[in-house]
Amino acid sequence: MEVVYGVEHCELSDQSQDDLNELFTTIESIATIIDRDEQLLIVKTEHEYKMLQNFFEQKAFLEECLLLFQLDSDSIHMLNTDYGFTADSGHSYLYKELTFPFQVSLNTEQEQMAMLQMQEHIIAEEEGGSPIYYADRQQQELILRIASAYQVSFTLL
Structure with a gap:
């Protein structure tokens, strides 16, 4: 069990491909995404969590911020x-x-x-x-x- 952080952004389907590329390049520069589930991005550190939260707030894309228990997927x-949920990667998470x-x-x-x-x-x-x-x-x-x-x-x- 480990506590990780989730930051959910809104649906981005109305963004151009160039805007999406720029957005994801910026996200990659401020945080290491360890997992994702649809629009929910999951990071390990509180610092990255706050950076993503601030970034999405500035862009008016922020939906929700979550603390999660990351479970050992081999024995869950x-x-x-x-x-909770199981992300696309197969890892399971519970809402803290x-x-x-x-x-x-x-x-x-x-x-x-x-x-x-x-x-x-x-x-x-x-x-x-x-x-x-x-x-x-x-x-x-x-x-x-x-x-x-x-x-x-x-x-x-």
């Missing part, structure tokens, strides 16, 4: 696409403002019982040595109460 199980990541140890029966209750609220899962689960940000208190009720180790990331 996206259960609900209302909270809508989701929260956490980890729960699943070594004991109590921990497994807690996970059974949490499972209905999980919207994505990254497998690995220690799985990372994502749930709706509005369900955070409920997830914490489930962990507390079962007295399990719970880590917000």
Whole structure:
């Protein structure tokens, strides 16, 4: 899991080919685009994010700015696409403002019982040595109460 930044521009179909070439040349000079999904450009650094945001604001092309969790595409199980998307590249992203990541140890029966209750609220899962689960940000208190009720180790990331 890594936090990345998305800047969405408006539809540019009314721009001439020369204007589009100039626009994309400028974009390439101010930011390294790591991924894209239609009009959403994704960058790694906050500096590039702010540069793109300012550029699109000046051109009156800015639609939306987003913070995203970039998920490990080799081990992702996206259960609900209302909270994120899979870009054309195949990488999956979740909207940070809508989701929260956490980890729960699943070594004991109590921990497994807690996970059974949490499972209905999980919207994505990254497998690995220690799985990372994502749930709706509005369900955070409920997830914490489930962990507390079962007295399990719970880590917000």
